Amino acid sequence: MYKVKKYDVVVIGGGIGGYYSARVLRNGGKVVALIEKDKLGGIALRWGALPVKKILDSFKGIKKEQIKEIRENLITKWDDDLKKLEKKIINNLLDDEIDIYYGDGEFIDSKRFKIGSQIIETDYFIVATGTKPASIKDIPIDGVNIITHKEAIDLTNIPKSIIILGGNVEGIEFAALYAKIGVDVIVIEKEESILLGNDEDLVFPIEENLKSLNVKIIKGIGARKAEIGKNRVNVLLDDGSIVSAEKALVTFMRTPNFPKGIENTKIKTSKDRIIVREDLLTDEENIFAIGDINGILGMAHVAIQQGIKVSDYILRDIPVDISYEVLPRAVFTFPEMAGVGKQEWELKKDNTPYKLGIAYFKDSWRGWAKNIEEGFVKTIIGLDNKILGIWMVGENVSEYIGLMGQLIKEERTVDEILSNLIIHPSLTETILEALLQSKNEKVIG
Numbered sequence: 001m002y003k004v005k006k007y008d009v010v011v012i013g014g015g016i017g018g019y020y021s022a023r024v025l026r027n028g029g030k031v032v033a034l035i036e037k038d039k040l041g042g043i044a045l046r047w048g049a050l051p052v053k054k055i056l057d058s059f060k061g062i063k064k065e066q067i068k069e070i071r072e073n074l075i076t077k078w079d080d081d082l083k084k085l086e087k088k089i090i091n092n093l094l095d096d097e098i099d100i101y102y103g104d105g106e107f108i109d110s111k112r113f114k115i116g117s118q119i120i121e122t123d124y125f126i127v128a129t130g131t132k133p134a135s136i137k138d139i140p141i142d143g144v145n146i147i148t149h150k151e152a153i154d155l156t157n158i159p160k161s162i163i164i165l166g167g168n169v170e171g172i173e174f175a176a177l178y179a180k181i182g183v184d185v186i187v188i189e190k191e192e193s194i195l196l197g198n199d200e201d202l203v204f205p206i207e208e209n210l211k212s213l214n215v216k217i218i219k220g221i222g223a224r225k226a227e228i229g230k231n232r233v234n235v236l237l238d239d240g241s242i243v244s245a246e247k248a249l250v251t252f253m254r255t256p257n258f259p260k261g262i263e264n265t266k267i268k269t270s271k272d273r274i275i276v277r278e279d280l281l282t283d284e285e286n287i288f289a290i291g292d293i294n295g296i297l298g299m300a301h302v303a304i305q306q307g308i309k310v311s312d313y314i315l316r317d318i319p320v321d322i323s324y325e326v327l328p329r330a331v332f333t334f335p336e337m338a339g340v341g342k343q344e345w346e347l348k349k350d351n352t353p354y355k356l357g358i359a360y361f362k363d364s365w366r367g368w369a370k371n372i373e374e375g376f377v378k379t380i381i382g383l384d385n386k387i388l389g390i391w392m393v394g395e396n397v398s399e400y401i402g403l404m405g406q407l408i409k410e411e412r413t414v415d416e417i418l419s420n421l422i423i424h425p426s427l428t429e430t431i432l433e434a435l436l437q438s439k440n441e442k443v444i445g
């Protein structure tokens with residue numbers, strides 16, 4: 001016999017997108033249920049982004065001789081830390097009086113979802129079920145030797161050596177992490193550059209740092225096949241050579257988590273996503289899809305923003321409107337890279353002329369006081385002096401980029417920024433310095 005319960009909104013998927021949507025809706029007065037198939041938190045809070053950053057942060061600014069101690073400390077406390085994190089997520093949801101259901105349920109139709117013996121009825125659904133790692137047939141993930149980020153984040157099981165398949169953001173952050181804790185790392189990237197889609201001068205310091213940690217980076221050659229030997233993975237590359245390590249981490253492919261029973265609704269899917277309109281509605285007028293599952297941009301802050309915007313629509317009828325082109329991006333390595341707006345390669349591709357300014361953190365008064373040696377800010381402006389892009393490399397730069405997308409969205413000019421005071425002495429003065437310079441530089445393109 002089924003029990004039936006009615007909600008205003010049901011969120012399917014307790015990752016970062018689902019978590020924020022559920023809380024915003026509940027705080028706005030809606031009666032909300034959250035359904036999670038596995039563990040709350042999803043990739044960002046439980047299986048990837050946040051744990052990776054926690055480990056990387058632990059190694060910031062420390063001396064070489066402290067590495068062993070920090071590593072041991074992290075490993076001993078790792079299980080406990082994750083349990084604390086999980087408890088925090090659950091408590092926040094329960095404090096908000098959100099009903100949590102665990103299990104792999106299914107759509108009955110566009111208004112009803114079945115989970116165990118419970119039928120949940122609702123006015124709106126938000127699908128936020130994310131994606132999971134995938135691979136090619138000849139590189140089969142077994143979770144032991146050929147692993148994904150879910151196993152790679154488990155610090156209680158660190159290999160002596162690892163091959164990272166993919167020099168993308170995920171691959172390069174794991175390369176930095178593993179190299180710091182003393183693992184022999186090989187990165188295989190089939191394109192000619194790691195962190196593809198970023199200007200060479202931004203990638204260069206990160207690549208140099210990885211090399212200084214003895215990371216071997218093989219570029220321009222893909223991985224074709226992986227075979228598991230005795231405690232070893234042998235990876236055959238496109239040029240016929242073989243590289244070998246204790247484990248291989250696959251980062252180059254993901255596949256969508258479609259909820260069961262989707263065929264009982266009018267929701268349309270493609271091979272890799274749920275298809276949504278610009279306002280994030282599916283082909284059902286009461287079912288939204290947010291975060292990685294809609295394939296728009298696979299980043300945690302995109303999932304959060306989409307969740308908040310959809311919630312605003314449900315609560316207050318505010319149209320969903322998101323400017324993806326001014327969302328900030330970051331790579332959490334040593335040093336970090338962060339920025340917003342256009343990069344040079346994009347402007348060159350579009351034949352858009354621009355002016356460039358570069359200023360170094362070490363040349364600012366605060367940089368001098370802090371003994372900062374590395375890092376710079378690169379500003380890109382148009383011929384009308386409007387800001388097109390602000391990019392940075394250096395320690396903690398992900399913290400400075402914050403709301404700068406708004407400057408680009410509002411089409412602010414260099415003069416408008418220069419007439420606003422920035423704290424002295426601070427490292428953000430380097431941004432002013434770069435902007436000042438870009439104004440007077442010659443036009444490129």
Ligand SMILES: Cc1cc2nc3c(=O)[nH]c(=O)nc-3n(C[C@H](O)[C@H](O)[C@H](O)COP(=O)(O)OP(=O)(O)OC[C@H]3O[C@@H](n4cnc5c(N)ncnc54)[C@H](O)[C@@H]3O)c2cc1C
Pocket residue numbers: 012013014015016017018035036037038039040041042043044045047048049050052103104105128129130131149170257258259260290291292293297298299300301302303332
């Ligand atoms: C290693 C790594 C590092 C990353 N670092 C960053 C970073 O620094 N910054 C950044 O912006 N992004 C980062 N990302 C990307 C970011 O984690 C994702 O964009 C984000 O997690 C997407 O959130 P989501 O809520 O859409 O999906 P997910 O986080 O995937 O959450 C989906 C949830 O739905 C659940 N679920 C799945 N199917 C069902 C079902 N049928 N029923 C109920 N529940 C279900 C899952 O168990 C999961 O809990 C990183 C990704 C990885 C892999």
